[in-house]
Every structure is written in structure tokens, then in C-alpha cells.
Amino acid sequence: MITVFERPKSLTPAKTHYCPGCTHGIIHRLVAEVIDELDVREDTIGIAPVGCSVLAYNYFNLDMQEAAHGRAPAVATGIKRVHPDKVVFTYQGDGDLAAIGTAEIIHAAARGEKITTIFVNNAIYGMTGGQMAPTTLVGQEATTAPSGRNAETQGYPVRMSEILATIQGTAYIARVSVHNPQEVAKAKKAIKKAFQIQLERKGFALVEVLSTCPTNWGLTPLAAMKWLQENMIPYYPLGVQKTPEEVEV
Amino acid sequence: MAKVLMKGNEALGEAAVRAGCRFFFGYPITPQSELPHYLAKRLPEVGGVFLQAESEVAAINMVYGASGAGARVMTSSSSPGISLKMEGISYMAGAELPCVIVNMQRGGPGLGGIQPGQADYFQAVKGGGHGDYRLLVLAPASIQEMVDLMGKAFELADKYRNPVMILGDGILGQMMEPVEFPEMLDPASLPDKPYATTGAREREPRIVNSLFLDPVELEEHNLKLKEKYDHMVAEETRAESYFTEDSEIVLVAYGSSARVAKAAVDQARAQGIKAGLFRPITLFPFPKHQIQEACQNAKQVLTVEMSLGQMVEDVRYNLEFRIPVHFYGRVGGMVPTTRAVFDEIKRLVDGEVD
Amino acid sequence: MLRVEFDEERCKGCELCAAACPQRIIVMAPRLNTMGFHPATVTEQERCISCAFCARMCPDVVITVRKEEKKRG
Numbered sequence: 001m002i003t004v005f006e007r008p009k010s011l012t013p014a015k016t017h018y019c020p021g022c023t024h025g026i027i028h029r030l031v032a033e034v035i036d037e038l039d040v041r042e043d044t045i046g047i048a049p050v051g052c053s054v055l056a057y058n059y060f061n062l063d064m065q066e067a068a069h070g071r072a073p074a075v076a077t078g079i080k081r082v083h084p085d086k087v088v089f090t091y092q093g094d095g096d097l098a099a100i101g102t103a104e105i106i107h108a109a110a111r112g113e114k115i116t117t118i119f120v121n122n123a124i125y126g127m128t129g130g131q132m133a134p135t136t137l138v139g140q141e142a143t144t145a146p147s148g149r150n151a152e153t154q155g156y157p158v159r160m161s162e163i164l165a166t167i168q169g170t171a172y173i174a175r176v177s178v179h180n181p182q183e184v185a186k187a188k189k190a191i192k193k194a195f196q197i198q199l200e201r202k203g204f205a206l207v208e209v210l211s212t213c214p215t216n217w218g219l220t221p222l223a224a225m226k227w228l229q230e231n232m233i234p235y236y237p238l239g240v241q242k243t244p245e246e247v248e249v
Numbered sequence: 250m251a252k253v254l255m256k257g258n259e260a261l262g263e264a265a266v267r268a269g270c271r272f273f274f275g276y277p278i279t280p281q282s283e284l285p286h287y288l289a290k291r292l293p294e295v296g297g298v299f300l301q302a303e304s305e306v307a308a309i310n311m312v313y314g315a316s317g318a319g320a321r322v323m324t325s326s327s328s329p330g331i332s333l334k335m336e337g338i339s340y341m342a343g344a345e346l347p348c349v350i351v352n353m354q355r356g357g358p359g360l361g362g363i364q365p366g367q368a369d370y371f372q373a374v375k376g377g378g379h380g381d382y383r384l385l386v387l388a389p390a391s392i393q394e395m396v397d398l399m400g401k402a403f404e405l406a407d408k409y410r411n412p413v414m415i416l417g418d419g420i421l422g423q424m425m426e427p428v429e430f431p432e433m434l435d436p437a438s439l440p441d442k443p444y445a446t447t448g449a450r451e452r453e454p455r456i457v458n459s460l461f462l463d464p465v466e467l468e469e470h471n472l473k474l475k476e477k478y479d480h481m482v483a484e485e486t487r488a489e490s491y492f493t494e495d496s497e498i499v500l501v502a503y504g505s506s507a508r509v510a511k512a513a514v515d516q517a518r519a520q521g522i523k524a525g526l527f528r529p530i531t532l533f534p535f536p537k538h539q540i541q542e543a544c545q546n547a548k549q550v551l552t553v554e555m556s557l558g559q560m561v562e563d564v565r566y567n568l569e570f571r572i573p574v575h576f577y578g579r580v581g582g583m584v585p586t587t588r589a590v591f592d593e594i595k596r597l598v599d600g601e602v603d
Numbered sequence: 604m605l606r607v608e609f610d611e612e613r614c615k616g617c618e619l620c621a622a623a624c625p626q627r628i629i630v631m632a633p634r635l636n637t638m639g640f641h642p643a644t645v646t647e648q649e650r651c652i653s654c655a656f657c658a659r660m661c662p663d664v665v666i667t668v669r670k671e672e673k674k675r676g
Binding site for chain 2: 047
Binding site for chain 3: 001002003004005006007008011015016018019020021022023024025026029180181184185214220221222225
């Protein structure tokens with residue numbers, strides 16, 4: 001018998017604190033698998049955000065820094081400038097990256113920082129109790145939008161990948177999902193590419209991963225996957241927004 | 250090494266480079282901009298990195314990352330910008346990361362003005378950011394002292410794994426004086442930092458962090474930090490005493506105010522008034538024993554600040570309220586004049602104020 | 604050796620693996636693990652095709668998948 005699937009070395013043995021069916025676990029694993037496959041575990045420094053994945057430093061078997069809310073790209077910039085030959089990545093949620101940390105992500109991208117960002121978009125604040133996120137869909141219920149997000153008073157969800165793709169300093173921007181095994185495979189490919197872009201020093205790379213929050217969406221893990229597919233993907237279309245080839249044209 | 254005539258802000262930049270600092274992250278603000286201007290040119294010459302961040306908040310978090318990655322790193326700003334950096338300063342104190350922060354104070358509150366001030370004493374010395382933490386705060390009063398304290402600041406930051414603030418003001422940043430610089434320290438000669446995230450090569454992963462969800466652990470962490478601050482109090486106080494041995498009236502002032510106070514003391518001495526000056530060089534830790542010694546023969550004390558009375562609280566507290574402590578201050582970018590301070594001394598000595 | 608093995612103590616019973624299994628052989632065991640979840644399990648090991656879809660969907664990295672080595676010649 002040969003093993004075709006086992007726990008990647010870039011994950012610690014720790015049990016995660018994530019709720020059952022939360023896709024953070026899948027995305028952590030994909031990042032760890034990519035780091036293993038690129039054989040850069042001992043050269044990688046990760047930055048954990050504030051939000052549900054605040055404890056990511058306990059789960060990645062890597063050197064890690066915990067950043068203040070939204071500041072991961074600034075912290076990553078500091079690390080990368082000190083160690084330009086190391087692999088530096090941030091792992092951030094939608095509140096972290098698209099609300100409180102908007103300035104930091106935009107300017108890290110604009111500077112073309114040679115870092116990789118994994119942006120987990122589940123359209124809600126999980127850790128603090130299901131509040132409206134910058135990516136909450138119009139009509140989607142949240143504890144701070146009890147009747148659903150009202151575009152008139154609460155505005156519209158932000159498409160960060162599209163915004164970032166317009167910035168010259170970005171080399172690779174892709175949006176993926178993890179709602180079925182095929183999409184998980186594609187997500188992994190994109191994450192691998194985002195790390196390779198950094199290794200090739202081509203510029204800033206970001207992968208937005210559409211993710212579920214069964215607990216705060218009030219759905220079972222399976223129903224949440226279906227909701228993601230039917231509601232999030234139409235607003236947040238999957239695909240590569242920008243690649244280095246496009247830059248060269 | 251021969252002395253060179255240099256502006257305070259630029260001298261600080263060169264002193265940082267000499268102290269082995271190769272990384273600067275900052276955001277422009279008056280009246281400290283000559284420091285980043287200088288480093289933008291100077292750091293690349295020595296293989297360093299100067300980066301103009303998108304905000305003060307981003308800058309201090311870049312400092313956090315760089316420090317956590319093991320580098321000697323600094324940032325500089327002036328009052329409103331320092332307020333923005335408070336988030337990162339608290340995180341750095343919590344994560345026990347060294348760095349040097351320069352504050353060339355200007356008048357406040359709010360946007361205030363761009364002329365010199367000393368109204369950020371409370372913010373620098375008492376906290377400013379959230380949580381139980383302390384900064385080591387150094388207060389130079391000349392360009393040469395700024396240069397000397399810059400080296401010391403990096404040394405202390407590394408020794409205590411804590412942010413150190415150099416609390417200057419717009420006058421010190423802008424004025425020119427002849428200075429002598431120390432020899433260049435090679436950053437490669439500094440000892441390895443056992444907490445630095447450099448990639449977990451043939452060792453266990455390292456985590457730079459200030460989060461302790463378990464209250465038992467967080468209390469332990471706070472007590473461990475307190476132990477460091479107690480060490481600072483026991484070992485790091487610095488001060489200058491000027492004619493204090495026989496003084497009936499001792500002036501207490503730091504930074505630019507101390508220069509004015511010193512001139513007023515000279516004037517008073519010339520007129521036969523036994524006046525002296527006590528100048529704290531460390532504001533935290535406050536030099537308690539030194540001030541008590543300097544004021545042992547004093548009948549009264551006059552604190553002079555470019556604020557409406559901040560350090561004066563620590564002066565009273567550290568003198569244990571045994572001597573009357575008076576206050577003279579100017580604010581908003583207005584600087585106390587030697588004449589006004591001398592008049593105040595005379596008024597107090599003549600018993601016009603009880 | 605089993606083709607598909609579940610570290611039942613880590614399983615949170617989310618059922619994402621069961622939904623992904625093309626053979627429909629993953630079920631939630633009636634027993635509870637120490638976290639209080641019904642862990643995923645497979646009894647018909649011989650029907651497993653080692654596709655690892657279950658493992659790919661598992662947020663808790665509970666599943667190890669193996670397959671027979673191809674015989675040469």
C-alpha cells in the first residue's frame with residue numbers, strides 16, 4: 001500500500017478550534033501542502049491575522065508572527081524587507097483584509113511586495129459573532145444587519161480581487177472556492193502559483209478563497225457549501241483576475 | 250573623529266546608522282521630516298532599507314515585522330503621528346519586540362501646530378497605547394546627546410526586548426550643533442536574537458505574538474513584563490544635576506526646556522541666587538533617587554515644561570510631596586524664555602508665591 | 604492496511620467527506636468521540652477507490668488514504 005493522502009508536514013498536530021465544517025481547515029491544509037511541495041517549510045514565515053484564524057500560528061508548523069487587526073501586509077513587508085530570500089505569506093479574513101486593513105493590503109500590492117496573501121472570504125465576521133462584513137452580500141443577514149444587508153444604508157460588498165487586479169504592483173490575483181473536491185484541487189493550484197510567483201520575485205500575489213461559515217450563516221456545513229455556490233459565486237466570480245503573462249502583454 | 254555641524258534630525262539619522270540600524274519605516278510629518286530625508290539617502294548606501302509607508306499605523310507594523318524578523322529597526326514621527334503608532338507600540342511591548350521610536354513633539358491636541366511642544370509626556374511615559382506596558386523614554390537636550398542616546402536606545406531596546414522612545418521636540422530636531430559620531434557598528438556583529446522568525450530551519454518554529462487567551466497565562470505574561478520594568482527602574486535611570494548641591498531652588502526640566510532653564514539658572518547664579526537644575530534624561534524610568542539627592546537642600550522646586558503641567562506630577566510624586574513644587578509652562582508651540590523663567594525663579598525666591 | 608483511515612478523535616462530524624465520496628461509503632458512526640461528535644467512518648473498505656475526495660474536503664485533516672501499489676510486469 002502506498003499513501004496517497006496524509007497530513008502535510010507544514011501543519012502541526014494541533015486540533016483546530018474551528019467549528020465543524022468550517023473551510024478554514026481546508027484552506028490551512030492547502031497552504032501547508034503547497035509549502036511542503038515547494039520544499040520551503042524551513043524558509044517560510046507566516047503572518048496570522050485577527051479574526052477566526054487568529055490562532056493560525058498554532059496550526060502552521062512554521063515561524064509565524066501574529067499581526068494586529070488588518071496589519072498583516074505591513075508586518076509581512078517588514079519581514080520581507082529584512083529577509084528578501086525567505087517566503088513570506090499572510091493569511092487574512094474579509095474583515096481583516098477588506099475593512100480594517102484595506103490601506104495595508106492596497107499599498108502592499110501597490111509596492112509590489114514580494115509576498116503571498118491568502119484571503120479567506122466568508123462574507124461575515126465569524127470570531128466576533130456574525131456581524132456584517134465588507135463582503136456580506138446585499139440581503140444577507142448578519143447580527144448587525146438583522147433584516148439583511150440594506151444597500152441603501154449599508155452599501156455594497158467589496159470585490160477585493162477585482163480592485164487589486166487593477167494595481168500595477170500585483171503579479172497574480174485569483175479567486176477560487178473550496179465547495180467541492182474539484183474546486184479544492186483548483187484552489188490548491190492557485191495557491192501554489194501564488195507562492196511560485198513570490199519565489200520568482202514577480203510581485204505581489206493574492207488568492208481569494210470563498211469560504212463558508214456554517215455557524216454564523218445558520219446552516220449545516222453541507223447546506224453552507226450549497227449557499228456559497230448559489231449566492232457567493234454569482235457575485236464573486238471564480239477565476240484568475242491577473243497573471244504575470246497578462247502583465248507582460 | 251572630527252566634529253561636524255549638523256541638524257538634530259539628520260544627526261539622529263546618522264547616529265541610527267552608526268548604531269547598526271539598517272531599517273526605517275515611517276510616514277512624513279513636520280517637524281521631523283529631515284530624519285527620513287536623511288535616511289532615504291543614507292540607508293541604501295549601507296545596504297539598508299528606507300520605506301515610506303502608507304500611514305503611521307502601517308509604518309509601526311512594518312517595524313513590528315522587521316523587529317520580529319531580528320533586525321535593528323526604527324521609526325520616527327511627531328505628536329499626531331505618534332498617536333497613530335500607539336496600536337503597534339502596545340503590540341510590540343506585548344510581543345516583547347525591540348525598536349526605537351523618535352518623537353519630535355509639536356503642539357497639540359488634535360492637529361495642534363507644527364511648532365515645538367512637550368505635551369506628549371503622559372503619552373510617552375504613562376502608556377498611550379492600551380494595556381500595562383512601559384516604554385523606556387530617553388530625553389536628550391542637545392544634538393550630541395541625541396547622537397549618544399541613539400546608540401544607547403538600540404542597546405536598551407535589545408537588552409530589554411522593549412520599544413524605546415527618544416522624546417525630543419521641534420527645537421532639537423531643527424537646531425544645528427557640532428557633533429561627534431561614534432564608530433560604525435556592524436549589524437552582523439550583533440548577537441543572534443533567539444526569538445526572531447527567520448524560517449524554522451533545523452529548529453522548532455518561533456512565534457511572535459501578544460495574544461494570551463488564558464487569563465492565567467496573560468497575568469503571568471504581565472508579571473513577567475512588570476519584572477522587566479522594575480529592572481529598568483532599578484538600573485537605567487539617568488539624569489544631570491547642575492549646581493544642585495547648595496541650591497535653595499531647583500529647576501526641573503527636560504529637553505529644550507532644560508536648555509532654557511539652564512540659562513535662567515546661570516542668570517540667577519550671576520545675581521547671587523542659589524538656583525540649580527535637575528534634568529531627567531530618562532523619563533521612564535524617572536530618576537527618583539537622583540532627584541531626591543539633587544533637591545535635598547532645596548526649599549522649593551520649579552518645573553518648567555512646554556506643556557500645562559505633565560512631568561510636574563512625576564516631580565511631585567518622586568519628591569514624595571515633601572518640597573513645594575511649582576510649575577511654569579508655555580504651550581501651543583510657544584517656548585519659555587530665559588527671562589520669564591528667571592522672573593519666576595526670582596518671584597519664588599523672593600517669597601511672592603507660597 | 605486500510606485504504607481509508609479516519610483519526611476519529613479529531614473528527615467534528617461535519618459530513619463534508621461523506622458528501623464528497625463518489626462511492627457513498629462514508630457514514631457517521633453512531634458512537635460519539637471525546638469531543639462529542641459522531642465521527643466519520645467506512646466499513647466497506649474494499650469499495651474504496653482511494654480517490655481521496657473525502658480527504659480533500661476534510662477541514663480537520665482527519666483522513667489518511669492509501670492504495671495498492673501497481674504490480675509491474
